[in-house]
Amino acid sequence: MxxxxxxxxxxxxxxxxxxxxxxxxxxxxxxxxxxxxxxxxxxxxxxxxxxxxxxxxxxxxxxxxxxxxxxxxxxxxxxxxxxxxxTKIKVHSASARIPKPESSLGVPWGVKQIRAPKAWSTSTGHKIKIAVIDTGADYQHPDLRHSLARGINLLNRNMLPLDDNGHGTHIAGTIAAANSMEGIIGVAPRSVIYPVKAFDNQGSAYVSDIILGIDWCVRNRVDIINMSFGMRTKSKALLDVVNRATKQGIVIVASSGNDGKRRSIDYPARYAQTISVGASDENRQIADFSNRGPHVDIYAPGKNINSCWVQGRYHEMSGTSMATSHVSGAIALLMAEKPGLSPDEIKNLIRKTATPLRSRKATRGAEQGGELHALRLLREGMKL
Structure with missing residues (x-):
């Protein structure tokens, strides 16, 4: 040629x-x-x-x-x-609202529900590198000040990956917020977030941006990639880059989507190489908006999740995006104490240690899987 x-x-x-x-x-x-x-x-x-x-x-x-x-x-x-x-691709958030002042601080309910605080005496995710491919992060947020590395801005390579939407900051907060005195605590408060800004202020990106983001993650040797976004169409190029990153030992966690589908989930969560995440609520039932079914590996809290927001604020958000960040944090707790586990081993452990879901009568038998249990995941993983 x-x-x-x-x-x-x-x-x-x-x-x-x-x-x-x-x-x-x-x-x-x-x-x-x-x-x-x-x-x-x-x-x-x-x-x-x-x-x-x-x-x-x-x-x-x-x-x-x-x-x-x-x-x-x-x-x-x-x-x-x-x-x-x-192909265009969107972040997976269903709704957002400002929480009541009294609920803004402390340990969010989702972090408690997966039993993360009970794991902190053993692991806080110390120095585990988590790339969040999203809308960026608020580098001035008091809860994230010590949790953020430089990352990369794929939309403007000369700028920090600053968040002009809020979604990426929310994800980062659930994973690694670390302000026990005045703010909130994330699942893995000593892990390090590498914001990879691929999404614009409307929460939109293209597959090409995600490919370049994953390529950057492999070059910079991150441990986990959080992908709280999706689309309904396949992409061979995206599948290829996900596959190659997984073969490098990177754990990829992806949200299933918010269409309430019973038997189908979005890509890239549908790729077998990822850990696919659906959303649960405070009753340990699958959230009504969450995609579900045999393609979902694990469910995690995703309804009315309070976390960090831009300009140092807090927001409640619902979506499988929020569930995914809980799973990324739990994996960081495990990897900090048990390095060297393969992505497949981690996926199997997550499924094996899950808490059974409570089915609604109308849907009993149609839903599979369990809810994330961070403490049990850590304990079982350390036995290997």
Missing amino acids: DYSTFLKMIHNEIEHTSRPAGRHQIIRFMKPHQYWDCLDQLRKMKSSLSKLQYIRASHLIKALIVPLPSSARLIHSHNEVIIEQD
Whole structure:
């Protein structure tokens, strides 16, 4: 393949095409050497063809992320490349509200319900690196001040991954808030959050952003990736990057979605490589909005969850997003005391140590799985 001609074609398409902001084509190469040869040529040509600077690369899946809409015509039929069109993806939150002042502080009910406080005498998740691919985080929040690493802003690489939505800060708070005197406590208060800002202020991103985010996570050797978002369509590129990250030993926790479906969940939670999470309520029943069924590995508190919010505030939110953050925190408690467990071993332990759910009469027999039990997870894991 003549990579020089191929890259010139891409440059011309970028130059002459008006595109929706954020949308890309994902160009994957059939063989690794083809990717590296094209990347080498790209480096040589960037200085003379200015639009090539907008191309991003994922070494993990040997792909170029090119800012072009689906209408742009590249070499779709060429046997050296596979071109996948970008897909929009949304965070999984169902609702948000400001909590009553008296309920804003202390240990949130969900953290108590999974028995995390009883585990803190053994583990607080010390130094476990958790990437939260989301809307960013509030670096000034008093409960998160000592819990946040620099991370990355994929929407503007020159800026910190500051949260302009609130969702990412909420997730970070449930995992690792650490302000016992005046604020709230998360599941793993000594773990370290690496915010990966892939989502805009509306809670929207593209699959290409998630691919680049996971690629960054692997390069920076995080232990856990929290993915509180989803979509209904498959993506081969996203599956590939999830698979490769898992093979590197990274545990990926993903939310099942908020459509109340009985037998189906969103991607990427539906991929077997992830730990898929549904939401439960204070009665240990599946929350009415949560997707459920055989594809869900574990349920965790996800209804009326109080956590951190932007501008140093607190919000209650509901959604499978909130459930997922409880699971990521519980895994951090385990990994801090038992490093070296594989993602499959951790998934099996989570399922094995779950608390049985309480079924509603109308749905008895149709729902499977149990609710997360952080203390039992830690104890059983330490026996291995």
